[in-house]
Amino acid sequence: MRFNRRTVLATGAAALTAPMVHAAGHGKPRVVVIGGGAGGATAARYIAKDSDGAIDVTLIEPTRKYYTCFFSNLYIGGFKEIDEIGHTYGKLASDYGINVIHDWAVGIDRDAKTVRLTGGQDIPYDRLVVSPGIDFVEGSVPGWDLSAQNTMPHAYKGGSQTQLLRAQIEAMPEGGRFIMVAPPNPYRCPPGPYERVSMVAWQLSRNNPTAKILVVDPKESFSKQALFEEGWQTHYGGMVERIGPDFGGQNVSVDAAAMTVDVDGSIEEGDVINVIPAMKAGQIAQDAGLTEGNWAPVNPTDMTSKMDENIHVLGDATSQGDMPKSGFSANSQAKVASNAIRGALTDARVFPAKYANTCWSLIAENDGVKVGATYEPTDEKIAKVDGFVSQTGEDAALRKATYEESEGWYAGITSDMFG
Numbered sequence: 001m002r003f004n005r006r007t008v009l010a011t012g013a014a015a016l017t018a019p020m021v022h023a024a025g026h027g028k029p030r031v032v033v034i035g036g037g038a039g040g041a042t043a044a045r046y047i048a049k050d051s052d053g054a055i056d057v058t059l060i061e062p063t064r065k066y067y068t069c070f071f072s073n074l075y076i077g078g079f080k081e082i083d084e085i086g087h088t089y090g091k092l093a094s095d096y097g098i099n100v101i102h103d104w105a106v107g108i109d110r111d112a113k114t115v116r117l118t119g120g121q122d123i124p125y126d127r128l129v130v131s132p133g134i135d136f137v138e139g140s141v142p143g144w145d146l147s148a149q150n151t152m153p154h155a156y157k158g159g160s161q162t163q164l165l166r167a168q169i170e171a172m173p174e175g176g177r178f179i180m181v182a183p184p185n186p187y188r189c190p191p192g193p194y195e196r197v198s199m200v201a202w203q204l205s206r207n208n209p210t211a212k213i214l215v216v217d218p219k220e221s222f223s224k225q226a227l228f229e230e231g232w233q234t235h236y237g238g239m240v241e242r243i244g245p246d247f248g249g250q251n252v253s254v255d256a257a258a259m260t261v262d263v264d265g266s267i268e269e270g271d272v273i274n275v276i277p278a279m280k281a282g283q284i285a286q287d288a289g290l291t292e293g294n295w296a297p298v299n300p301t302d303m304t305s306k307m308d309e310n311i312h313v314l315g316d317a318t319s320q321g322d323m324p325k326s327g328f329s330a331n332s333q334a335k336v337a338s339n340a341i342r343g344a345l346t347d348a349r350v351f352p353a354k355y356a357n358t359c360w361s362l363i364a365e366n367d368g369v370k371v372g373a374t375y376e377p378t379d380e381k382i383a384k385v386d387g388f389v390s391q392t393g394e395d396a397a398l399r400k401a402t403y404e405e406s407e408g409w410y411a412g413i414t415s416d417m418f419g
């Protein structure tokens with residue numbers, strides 16, 4: 001039985017006079033959130049803020065400073081400094097009363113409704129939010145594993161990996177070669193690898209103009225392809241070459257010691273090799289039995305796990321339907337889940353779920369493009385309703401305005417997440 005106000009009221013008059021009992025005999029309902037990234041930080045903040053102290057919220061996140069992946073390509077391009085994309089948890093604790101625990105969740109006991117921390121402590125919950133982001137599929141790029149990440153960085157989790165990649169690009173020899181091994185679908189941030197190519201090209205065209213970029217890609221096509229290809233031609237003519245699956249882009253292995261990429265039998269040498277492997281839901285979601293294949297299926301109306309009605313899974317870790325794996329999507333999903341959780345644990349009114357996403361990308365200075373859509377739940381999935389995308393050939397003023405819009409979005413969404 002779930003202990004919430006509705007079930008207590010439904011049990012009759014005796015229950016009306018009895019105090020509510022929640023997880024581990026606690027007076028208030030308890031929500032535990034695993035992962036203080038785009039989805040988890042938003043969920044923790046919205047539940048705490050909108051329940052006005054009626055729900056006890058604990059956020060479990062190992063890092064003290066979260067570096068966003070969104071805008072990390074702009075850091076690689078030299079448009080942002082690392083401190084501009086780092087966010088701490090102080091306000092979530094001081095302004096919203098969230099109990100922030102800097103530790104790893106190492107297990108979820110779904111029967112006991114507890115989360116285990118590294119030190120062995122068990123944290124009880126009435127509802128659990130799981131937003132652990134992504135991990136990499138072992139063996140998806142033969143020759144690469146996590147022990148190679150300091151030689152061939154993925155830079156697909158924020159922070160030190162992003163800094164390493166930028167440092168490697170800055171240290172490239174004159175006329176050197178940057179190689180990206182792009183990921184197969186589905187993966188975090190569909191335009192992310194191609195915005196990265198643009199930002200690497202921007203850096204190199206200024207500091208190392210005879211350098212070259214090779215992208216090996218297992219996909220036939222990719223997000224905003226026409227816009228990126230137009231931009232690469234206009235700004236960086238001849239610098240970027242892409243090998244798709246027709247020419248071996250899906251048959252790739254690497255040798256980290258030799259700094260080579262084997263593309264369908266052809267050995268390519270690189271000075272910087274950025275390997276972005278195939279992705280799956282963060283390990284804790286897998287370990288807790290919340291996944292089917294690589295991702296955690298969720299109900300489209302409230303982001304509850306299809307495996308457990310007391311757990312909501314958010315963001316990149318989910319399979320939910322049409323939404324891309326983005327920070328904007330995770331933030332939007334977190335608000336729907338927060339509303340549903342407050343409805344289940346207090347008297348809060350629950351509104352019909354609506355979702356939105358926009359992904360902006362920067363191709364060169366002031367050359368911003370975007371793609372976005374709104375979504376609604378159907379019986380099967382979160383389904384796209386209406387979409388929009390920038391067009392090729394747009395004038396410079398519109399592209400500049402699109403970039404400025406993305407700056408406003410970043411400021412707004414990070415304060416929506418971290419307070």
Ligand SMILES: Cc1cc2nc3c(=O)[nH]c(=O)nc-3n(C[C@H](O)[C@H](O)[C@H](O)COP(=O)(O)OP(=O)(O)OC[C@H]3O[C@@H](n4cnc5c(N)ncnc54)[C@H](O)[C@@H]3O)c2cc1C
Nearest residue numbers: 035037038039069070105132133189315316325326327328
């Ligand atoms: C290069 C790049 C560019 C991008 N650009 C954009 C963009 O322009 N716009 C956009 O909307 N999105 C963008 N994204 C995507 C965006 O970063 C992700 O979609 C978003 O961060 C997903 O949120 P999340 O909550 O699912 O995961 P995350 O934000 O990754 O958060 C997961 C958190 O969980 C923590 N965690 C993991 N396991 C545990 C555990 N066991 N215990 C406790 N904590 C745990 C991690 O430390 C992490 O902080 C980009 C991504 C990349 C890589």
